[in-house]
Amino acid sequence: MPREEDKAKERILRLEALTEVSLSLAWERDVGKILGLIVREASRILDGERTTLYLVQEKEASNGDGKTTKTLVSYIAEGGLTIEVALDQRSIAGTVASSCRPVRLEDAREDPRFDPGWDAISGFRTRSMVAVPMMNPWGECIGVIQVLNKKNGPGFTSEDEEILLSLAAHAALALENARYLERQRQTFQSLIRGQAVAIDARDHLTAGHTWRVAAYSVELGKAMGLDPRQLELLEYAALLHDQGKLGVPDSVLFKCGRLEGTEEELMRVHASRTKEILEEIRGLLPLPLKKMPDIASSHHEKLDGSGYPKGLGGDQIPLEARILAVSDIFDALTSRRPYREPESDEGALEFLRKEAARGRVDSSVVEALSGILPRIPGLREGVNGRLESGSIMGSLGEIWETARENDPH
Amino acid sequence: MEKLASKVQGLELLLKLTLELCSERSLEKVLEKAWAELARVMKAERSSIFLLDEEKGELFSFVALGAQEIRFPKEKGIAGAALTSGEPILVADAYGDPRFNPAIDSATGFRTRSMVSVPLKVPNGERIGVVQVLNRKDGRPFGKEDVALLQALASVVGVAIHTAQLYREQQRATDAVIHSIVRAVEMRTERGIPHAPLVSSFCEIIGRAMGLGEEEVRRIRWAGALHDLGKLSVPDRILLKGEPLTDQERPVYESHALMSGRLLEKMNFQGELAGIEDLVSFHHKHYGGGGFPPGGPQREEIPLGARIIAVSDAIWCRMYPRWGEKPMGFQEALHSLAEGMGVVWDPKVVEAAFQRRAELEEALGKSLADQGKREA
Numbered sequence: 001m002p003r004e005e006d007k008a009k010e011r012i013l014r015l016e017a018l019t020e021v022s023l024s025l026a027w028e029r030d031v032g033k034i035l036g037l038i039v040r041e042a043s044r045i046l047d048g049e050r051t052t053l054y055l056v057q058e059k060e061a062s063n064g065d066g067k068t069t070k071t072l073v074s075y076i077a078e079g080g081l082t083i084e085v086a087l088d089q090r091s092i093a094g095t096v097a098s099s100c101r102p103v104r105l106e107d108a109r110e111d112p113r114f115d116p117g118w119d120a121i122s123g124f125r126t127r128s129m130v131a132v133p134m135m136n137p138w139g140e141c142i143g144v145i146q147v148l149n150k151k152n153g154p155g156f157t158s159e160d161e162e163i164l165l166s167l168a169a170h171a172a173l174a175l176e177n178a179r180y181l182e183r184q185r186q187t188f189q190s191l192i193r194g195q196a197v198a199i200d201a202r203d204h205l206t207a208g209h210t211w212r213v214a215a216y217s218v219e220l221g222k223a224m225g226l227d228p229r230q231l232e233l234l235e236y237a238a239l240l241h242d243q244g245k246l247g248v249p250d251s252v253l254f255k256c257g258r259l260e261g262t263e264e265e266l267m268r269v270h271a272s273r274t275k276e277i278l279e280e281i282r283g284l285l286p287l288p289l290k291k292m293p294d295i296a297s298s299h300h301e302k303l304d305g306s307g308y309p310k311g312l313g314g315d316q317i318p319l320e321a322r323i324l325a326v327s328d329i330f331d332a333l334t335s336r337r338p339y340r341e342p343e344s345d346e347g348a349l350e351f352l353r354k355e356a357a358r359g360r361v362d363s364s365v366v367e368a369l370s371g372i373l374p375r376i377p378g379l380r381e382g383v384n385g386r387l388e389s390g391s392i393m394g395s396l397g398e399i400w401e402t403a404r405e406n407d408p409h
Numbered sequence: 410m411e412k413l414a415s416k417v418q419g420l421e422l423l424l425k426l427t428l429e430l431c432s433e434r435s436l437e438k439v440l441e442k443a444w445a446e447l448a449r450v451m452k453a454e455r456s457s458i459f460l461l462d463e464e465k466g467e468l469f470s471f472v473a474l475g476a477q478e479i480r481f482p483k484e485k486g487i488a489g490a491a492l493t494s495g496e497p498i499l500v501a502d503a504y505g506d507p508r509f510n511p512a513i514d515s516a517t518g519f520r521t522r523s524m525v526s527v528p529l530k531v532p533n534g535e536r537i538g539v540v541q542v543l544n545r546k547d548g549r550p551f552g553k554e555d556v557a558l559l560q561a562l563a564s565v566v567g568v569a570i571h572t573a574q575l576y577r578e579q580q581r582a583t584d585a586v587i588h589s590i591v592r593a594v595e596m597r598t599e600r601g602i603p604h605a606p607l608v609s610s611f612c613e614i615i616g617r618a619m620g621l622g623e624e625e626v627r628r629i630r631w632a633g634a635l636h637d638l639g640k641l642s643v644p645d646r647i648l649l650k651g652e653p654l655t656d657q658e659r660p661v662y663e664s665h666a667l668m669s670g671r672l673l674e675k676m677n678f679q680g681e682l683a684g685i686e687d688l689v690s691f692h693h694k695h696y697g698g699g700g701f702p703p704g705g706p707q708r709e710e711i712p713l714g715a716r717i718i719a720v721s722d723a724i725w726c727r728m729y730p731r732w733g734e735k736p737m738g739f740q741e742a743l744h745s746l747a748e749g750m751g752v753v754w755d756p757k758v759v760e761a762a763f764q765r766r767a768e769l770e771e772a773l774g775k776s777l778a779d780q781g782k783r784e785a
Contacts, residue, residue: 004410005410005413008410008413008414008417009413011417012413012416012417012420015417015420015421015424016420018420018424019420019423019424019427022423022424022427023427023532023564023565023568024532026427026431026565026568026569026572027531027532027568027571029575137428137432166424169428170424170427170428173428173431173432174431177431177572180434180576181572181575181576181579183680183681184576184579184580184583184680184681185579185680186679186680187579187583187678187679187680187681187682188579188582188583188586188680189679190676190677190678190679190680190682190683191583191586191587191676191678191682192586194675194676194677194678195586195590195676197672197675197676198590198594198638198641198672198676201641201642201672202641202642240586240589243589243590243593244593245593246590246593246594246596246597246641247592247593247594247595247596247597248596248597249597249645250644250645250646251645273593273596274593277589277592277593277596278589280588280589280592280783281585281586281588281589284581284582284584284585284588285581285582285585286578286579286581286582287463287464289582
């Protein structure tokens with residue numbers, strides 16, 4: 001029966017296309033690219049003129065009681081209009097999402113749920129339609145794929161519907177997985193950014209130092225042409241560079257000597273503690289972040305070998321650490337201390353130029369700093385503003401003071 | 410027609426396998442499933458999955474899959490040849506092939522006859538490991554169709570493994586930073602014995618025993634590690650005092666639990682760490698409503714994570730008392746909790762700890778050994 005054989009061959013072609021797309025979807029980590037892929041491939045495999053993708057979104061109710069409702073929001077690859085519909089029987093997409101069942105129509109315009117308003121605005125003329133729910137592996141509908149106007153034929157077939165359902169399942173999984181990975185990244189990033197709060201809680205004399213150093217370092221890195229991966233590494237190392245302060249005893253941290261203008265001992269102790277701790281976690285870090293401990297713990301090394309904790313010199317100090325060293329000194333000089341007024345940005349730059357001339361810090365980093373100097377006040381305000389508004393630290397100083405005041409001594 | 414039908418079946422199977430493997434988020438589960446499916450679909454007596462350890466330049470088998478871990482240089486054996494060349498290798502008689510490494514057979518007691526080895530290639534061209542199937546069940550050697558089928562399966566398995574590896578990498582990076590914070594904080598407080606890392610392991614074991622999901626267990630484990638962060642703002646002379654605190658000192662010390670919570674709140678964590686301050690703030694709250702901070706939630710209103718941290722913390726504190734009390738052994742410390750069940754501790758949590766005593770003790774031993782290594 002050649003007719004059946006043709007059908008089987010056609011089915012194989014479509015399944016092959018679907019298999020290929022399912023693998024591309026499983027591989028793609030970027031939500032935006034996944035959405036683009038779904039829209040493109042749905043039109044291609046089903047031979048449709050246009051595909052609209054709707055995603056279920058949680059929305060906070062406008063009366064502000066914190067309750068969320070679910071709506072469907074459209075995503076169209078070519079930009080265009082954003083359509084928002086309720087999850088109910090009043091629209092076709094809403095019907096599909098709320099019933100978790102597909103809808104197939106030879107002429108959508110005859111359906112009372114079809115809203116001709118969108119065709120009027122977009123200039124598109126809808127005829128046939130197939131719409132399926134995107135079911136995730138846990139049985140929830142997270143969106144709707146709707147393909148419009150079958151190119152060669154009166155409408156979409158039950159085979160089309162079946163293929164689209166399978167594509168929708170792969171699409172839903174890819175989307176859930178990309179969101180999950182994003183959530184893991186967000187967890188890590190918020191941790192590494194947030195942990196600096198603990199450093200400030202221990203030594204609030206230098207509050208905000210960690211974030212300012214991170215902000216300056218990233219800006220310097222950009223000016224020096226580091227790629228996004230290096231910038232990420234640099235930011236994380238900057239955020240961890242003073243972590244050893246958490247473990248410095250009170251006798252060193254609150255020593256009167258700091259009032260005499262020397263933080264030398266504190267710096268030596270915390271730098272070696274930072275190094276010791278970060279060495280321990282190296283094994284847990286993913287490959288792109290393996291250098292983080294070296295960078296974070298080398299920010300007190302000097303090019304001429306006179307620094308600590310290792311006394312490294314020249315090329316032994318990674319570029320990221322040399323950038324970190326310059327931002328660290330720059331922020332220390334331009335910050336207020338109980339025993340001295342802050343240095344001006346220009347004055348601090350002058351000091352660093354002399355240090356570079358003496359062969360202690362990297363002169364190319366110092367030159368990059370002079371290039372970004374006009375942007376420094378903005379970066380500083382960004383961090384200090386967050387400190388004062390309380391979005392980062394809020395009343396940390398106050399918490400800390402309370403603990404000290406409660407202390408009978 | 411029959412050939413066409415079997416082709417359709419093959420493609421449908423691949424689509425199903427993609428959904429099944431990619432919906433698993435733990436690497437162990439992906440590997441277990443893939444391992445079983447490879448042997449089943451290929452009608453082979455056994456399958457193997459070797460992953461590439463790029464740092465060490467080795468291929469290794471996953472412990473959970475059958476026997477112990479097997480490790481060898483990434484160029485070695487037929488698996489190594491497949492990885493290096495990036496091409497599949499079909500061997501009809503393994504012992505007749507000079508590249509074959511009989512060490513694995515002698516370790517597992519299996520006798521390999523014919524085998525297919527296919528590199529696990531992901532779409533960016535990276536090679537992340539090798540899959541193998543050994544001995545066709547019908548006794549015939551593997552053929553070309555088998556190679557093609559295994560290649561198709563391997564493309565799915567590779568993407569699923571790579572994805573799970575990414576999740577694991579991110580989670581381990583989070584583990585790393587939490588560990589570094591905890592270690593830094595404990596440099597001031599610990600007396601040779603790691604506290605928070607062990608409490609964290611106890612929390613994980615108890616959370617699992619209580620049947621909580623992976624993500625919930627992870628959150629409690631992380632909260633358990635960070636539960637004493639507030640000690641940062643307790644002065645050394647109170648924190649490190651070797652004898653009972655005075656009435657003036659006690660509230661300063663006790664403020665640490667709430668302080669931990671407030672610090673964590675200020676850190677503004679997102680993702681899976683969002684809201685863990687609630688688990689931490691109440692780790693010294695008693696099930697019956699006592700403890701500190703005074704007032705606040707009681708019984709089931711106390712977050713389960715906080716109730717689990719409380720029990721984990723108590724076991725440790727009875728073994729290594731701070732202010733001159735007599736130290737207890739592990740078993741004694743665990744049993745001593747029976748007294749406070751329902752009043753101080755959530756009885757369900759204590760029962761879960763009793764149930765998993767062997768695992769808890771093993772974690773304790775491991776933690777002490779790690780500390781020994783650090784000191785050495």
